[in-house]
Amino acid sequence: MRHDFKKKSKVLLIDDNYEHLVGIRELLNLEGTFDVVGIATTVTVGLNLIKKYQPDIVLLDMNMPDKDGLQGIIEISKLDMGTKVLALSGYDDADLIFRAMKIGAKGYVLKTMASAQLIYAIEEVLNGKIYLPLALSSRFFEYFQQSFREEIAKQDSNEENLLSYLTQREEEVLELLTQGVTYKGVAGKLFISETTVKTHVNNIFQKLQVNDRTQAVLYAINNGFLTKKGVLTGR
Amino acid sequence: MRHDFKKKSKVLLIDDNYEHLVGIRELLNLEGTFDVVGIATTVTVGLNLIKKYQPDIVLLDMNMPDKDGLQGIIEISKLDMGTKVLALSGYDDADLIFRAMKIGAKGYVLKTMASAQLIYAIEEVLNGKIYLPLALSSRFFEYFQQSFREEIAKQDSNEENLLSYLTQREEEVLELLTQGVTYKGVAGKLFISETTVKTHVNNIFQKLQVNDRTQAVLYAINNGFLTKKGVLTGR
DNA sequence: CTTTTTATAGACCATTCGGTCTAAATCCTA
């Protein structure tokens, strides 16, 4: 399903570089299928224009003087108007790309890109797709995998993961501990005596080599206990 | 920099469907630039072949009988031989794609794809790149953004986040609590009396509406306290 | 220049938690 042909798509531009701003506006106007409803050189002004004109898409420069471009994306999405954000930047900073995509940008393009590519990116995003140039998506994936590397290393290391020494029952107890339940509470939920819970908990401490419940909970969280349980699925 | 021309790249195939396995082998042999050093119909056998032949790349079917394909990726990377994994699957399951990429797959291709595309994907991965067909990378990004949506929602909701009521000092104390430090420990680290720490902690409990330190720590973790502090950056 | 907030700290007490020891019933395995 391609986007609506009858109405021109409403576009809003936010960039602190006025020359660039006007340049893009001219480019989009020449294209004929876009209606640039507003331009802004600050995020704050841009947000007000978005509220007023309800554009379909916003081209947002990541390097803004008044506010962080990332914060801009968050605030636009908080308006909850379904406005799509295409991030613009001069640099192919992997971390920036990752964070922009993470908080909901529909695409990320470099200012150095050919104008035809920019047009294409805008159209793709308007059609509900996500646009990342090949080079940037590579950077993205590298960063993505890197950021999960340590996390994975912990979870898959069956040999070093002290959690694997826990018995079934101890896991159940630990799971309740990670929900902030007290001895009494655990006893009630598992239908066993409070003393028994204490015994289990003490054994857990021994196995995880910690001294108190807080440390046990932290160990569990930092070593994939919850993700294994499916409590935090999707992460 | 393209990959080495002098030596053929060593490829290993793991797929429980023998017909498919042989088909791909023929395809790669015909291509002439690949050396299929082994084929396996189970992950376990595949792992042994990898140890023996040290292939440059492994084409790994995600839908295996003996072990999960995801587990296969993890175990291959645990061999720590730099073996690249190209995931094969019959379905474009967003969750599966996401998880495969998360744990380090260098690419993901559908079995229904044209053989020329498969060849291309293998070459890209061998050249150190990451290959995802456009359609799949869209699915990936959708899933990616979806999985971070709730997390973001919490962190940016300044209005509902009880953490914002904490004073500077209380935040410092809470940060130490999230490291499993005791009253005595906090007192020592902040150079204040133990009583003072208790006062702060009690105030924190009031503000976060919890009853004990474990619950406070859990609230902090679940509401972006650590990520704001930059402790878990990159996530 | 007041008022409020924040940071500090003590006293007191009840509750919870953690450590250790013992022990019985059950389950699993060799």
Added chain:
DNA sequence: TAGGATTTAGACCGAATGGTCTATAAAAAG
């Protein structure tokens, strides 16, 4: 079936934690 692991549970004690109240000095807000 004998031995080991698991789950259950009690007793006892000291240490840590949580609740409440009061109070002072400094800092921030008005």
